[in-house]
Amino acid sequence: MSKTIDKLIPLGFSIFIILVWEIFVKALQIPKWILPAPSIIINSLFSNLPYMFNHTIATLAEALLGFVLAIIISFIIAFLMDSISFIRKAIYPLLIISQTIPIISVAPLFIIWFGYGILPKIIVVQLVCFFPIVISLLGGLASVDDDQINLLRSMGASNLELFKMVKLPASMPSFFSGLKISASYSIMGAIIGEWLGAERGLGVFMTLAQKSFQTEKVFAAILIITVLSLGIFLVVSIMEKIIIPWKN
Amino acid sequence: MSKTIDKLIPLGFSIFIILVWEIFVKALQIPKWILPAPSIIINSLFSNLPYMFNHTIATLAEALLGFVLAIIISFIIAFLMDSISFIRKAIYPLLIISQTIPIISVAPLFIIWFGYGILPKIIVVQLVCFFPIVISLLGGLASVDDDQINLLRSMGASNLELFKMVKLPASMPSFFSGLKISASYSIMGAIIGEWLGAERGLGVFMTLAQKSFQTEKVFAAILIITVLSLGIFLVVSIMEKIIIPWKN
Amino acid sequence: KEEVKEGQKADTNKATLMLDWFPNTNHTGIYVAKEKGFYEAEGLDINIVQPPEGGTVQIIGAKKAEFGISYQEEVTNARSEEIPVKAIAGVIQHNTSGFASPMVKNIKTPKDLENKAYGGWGTPAETAMIKALMEKHDADFKKVKMINIGSADFFTSVQKDVDFSWIFYGWTGVEAELKGMDLNYISLNEEEPILDFYTPVIIINEDLEKENPALIKKFLKATSKGYEYAINNPEEAANILVAKVPELDKDLVIASQKYLSEKYQGDADKWGIMEEGRWENYAKWMFEQKLIAKEIDSSKAFTNEFLPKE
Amino acid sequence: MDKIKVTNIKKTYENLDAINNISLSVANGQFISILGPSGCGKSTLLNIISGLEKPTSGDVLIDGESYIGKSGRVSYMHQKDLLLPWKNIIDNVSIPLVLQGLTREKARKRAMTYLDDFGLRGFEKVFPGQLSGGMRQRAALLRTYLFKSDVMLLDEPFGSLDAMTKRKMHLWLMDIFNNYKSSIIFITHDIDEAIFLSDKVYLLSERPAEVKIELDVDLERPRNNKTFSNPKYIMLKEKILNIL
């Protein structure tokens, strides 16, 4: 298959699904406040676009800041856990616990600690995103060929050098699996963060639209969320291709 | 370090954190409806234990059913995506989209489609859990040594045999990274599912406790959630050791 | 799913009721009716279910449940979006909600809201309400700082940047009393009659009116009995609710019930009845405030017709 | 008709000519060896004959049929052992049997009978990571053999073996070769080995590989230790040494 056709497949398939949806909604006469037809959603998107712009920017900013923070923290945690066995054992359970607590149930604590600004949203995104990255990084680090490690150690490599030269590159494929998972979560993380209270953002927009039963606006927001998430995912995928050239 | 000490580290560290928390709350006289002291939480846990049991069972059932379903579906999807390039290209964007849609925003649709029973909760758990598994499986499958594939293909292996003999085992380490991520999410997925409307479950319990301002009960529920999640995570980790013997 | 199909057949007696929120003292009459066998006596089997966040109106609109709990603003909003739901009983006669603040914030009248921070959900309706109250007292709404507190509760949010918030007195106000926290409280219905909307109300899908009026009648007959029991026996009624939903704080439920039992029927002739004027005025106000895109026919938004005639 | 006929193979990687122009032929039941400098393109040639890689141009005929890009026809032992790290040795070597439809149990049993010959007895339950280099090579050879095609391609199968073990393997290989009348293409750097085993030796040039010369080895079979002192053998060896 040629490259252009490759790119047309997902597009074509999406169009197919949208068509089925449109026909299905029209044929069954499903009211638009239950499930609006794609045409209505697109229409609503365009008529609300200028004023959704601000909300979109807010959410995107939260998501990107949180995502980048998550990557940085993941590396620090994974490095520490990999190098110092005491830290690994002490922190592992806490990592998991951090994922099992439904954020909404401890929302009051978040507000008391971090107030109502952009900070709590970034922290929520960070919390949602860092876990898949850490676990994948650790998985990747564990899968490194011991003989390669031994060889470099026998050449006098320090822990940091081993990490940089062997462990990190060897765990890049696994790391990118985690990064792709997180990339897909980042925008949704920001939306969850906005439930903790926000003035702007697509989460706020959706809540308001939902409360006034403008389902088509909710779906217009979901469409934007989806496009943003796919965009971040795509950037990560391209980075993967660039950073792992030896896999091609 | 000996094996027993290894196991005592996380325990000891947890106890340390709990002590700090207790002292902190007492010293700053933080009211219990903001952040209850661990002693109060434990106390509340034990006095509510018999009657939290039902909620716990309900949530655990949803989580486990959803988790197992997620594993099964992940394998089917990953196999199809790996074998048939058309499917991979067509489905990849949909997979990501499935993770980017905040479930709560389309909650009414879930009830309308799947009713009030355990089904919508299982579906939510499945939706939350299958994505990390699929992405990690696909990442693992992509990392397989082409020469090994070629060798077996040259011996007449079918796609299914290649999958079983080479691709699957080669992607097990990566798969387990994904599985661990999902295991940590499974209980929380069930809690989110219960927000779609449920009569029983720890999510229901937490909502009710929160709405009647009984923060210590919320934390008692979080404690149970955490223990359950760690339990599922542990089972997955043990399975990993058994299924990947060649890594030891 | 099953209950729904059967519920739409004229002769069956199964039906689903979807709450508006977690079970609380607003719903006591329903739990009493179920526990005391009032529904059973009417040949009904009522299944009470909890809603997905904000989903009750849509579920009723889609006929996936027969009865639901909502509130006047939501019904008005829904009808302006052509969702065919309709109120059949007002659970509490007058609006028991209002703006509360810790005593130390010194907010006694709407005038005092100037230079204070409001913590809410950021809906246009909240803005309009605060504005309406303040304008009546020649206060400047622009001086209020609006903060979205998301899912945080009253007690938490006033710990941080928030000065006042919108509460249901019968629940959060009562909890403050139990906590020994002194509040200033500005009651919506006392300050501004237009804001005396019905909350909560019981709703149905319009179609049910034609398809199975008998079901509605029987349902409301039993439900009325439930609320009447709660009005006359607050303590016992509270205990029935707590027995059904033991996760709730028993002290809070009992205190709340004592407060609400007096408010269910209020000054009306009987429980559940609603005045056309209040529906009309509130809808008009909402339209003027641009809270709804088009005017609604209030007479179609509610009916007293199915309430027991006595 | 030739069993294998390779004509005018050319292979270019991005900006590297690996094989310039190679033609060779193997008659039915013939054993040929290929000698050539390291990196000249020998493994690439076997990859092409086996169908795993496609040549830039040229054709590969087996029994007169073109096998460009079609794998599965021949037994092929790669230069890398390619043992699967997650299967123990017995399961690794019985892969071709399982792929041919035998149950795992039967496959294991069949493979088991060869472990002594290959010096792997006692290591059946061991994972490849715990074997020595030479043992891995022997396991890979056994796996290749069990595929049992009438055409075998062997890429330096005895590179990590000591002289003794190598000699044992030679005798074993001659045995199958005589019994099954397989056609074999054998890559090695060991000139003695090449002459001892083959009917014909191809000498390749530096990369990009071309056939420098094709030498027939007319030493009577079965060959044995006395072969090495045969004057024909010594002459042939000298000739090869001179050309290289």
Add this chain to the structure above:
Amino acid sequence: MDKIKVTNIKKTYENLDAINNISLSVANGQFISILGPSGCGKSTLLNIISGLEKPTSGDVLIDGESYIGKSGRVSYMHQKDLLLPWKNIIDNVSIPLVLQGLTREKARKRAMTYLDDFGLRGFEKVFPGQLSGGMRQRAALLRTYLFKSDVMLLDEPFGSLDAMTKRKMHLWLMDIFNNYKSSIIFITHDIDEAIFLSDKVYLLSERPAEVKIELDVDLERPRNNKTFSNPKYIMLKEKILNIL
């Protein structure tokens, strides 16, 4: 004093005796070779001397100091090439230089000067996956050399090389050996290579390995093509062949 002194090494894996009892010594600037059957424990021995594995019992002294379980003292070329798949060839071979503190640029430049000798010129930007087996081996050897320790352990470094390339590598190795007075332990299956290069040859038994015999090679250095026709050489070779 001996440069390297290995005394009574024993190594047992779970239920497998790999090395029974090995003692050997290497004088300063001495080149010794180890010959032994495949799987007898040669690589295990080098792993132990390099400090990567611990023996079950016994001791390893280098310059009189015990190096049990302490790696980093010696240059060690493993039997597997262990090139890092994510680094191109020039970066792979310059790893030891970078680890010794050179900047990447300087390390590359230094390594670059050896590429011709190792026949890797033109492949500096290529990833290991695109090299031939022999080229990978040469890259691994160059990397080992650049570590520049006065003790070198080489595990079948020339196993995948043709005779010509091997000869070139031999001459190069003799050169360093003479110039730097390194002490070298060399594992090979090639008897000619062992005799040609060494001052002493150890012959090991079947697993569990023991030293069967230790043979001094008193052929004058520098050695060259004529060495092969030296009667001492021929006698020594015959002796070894008889023992094996």
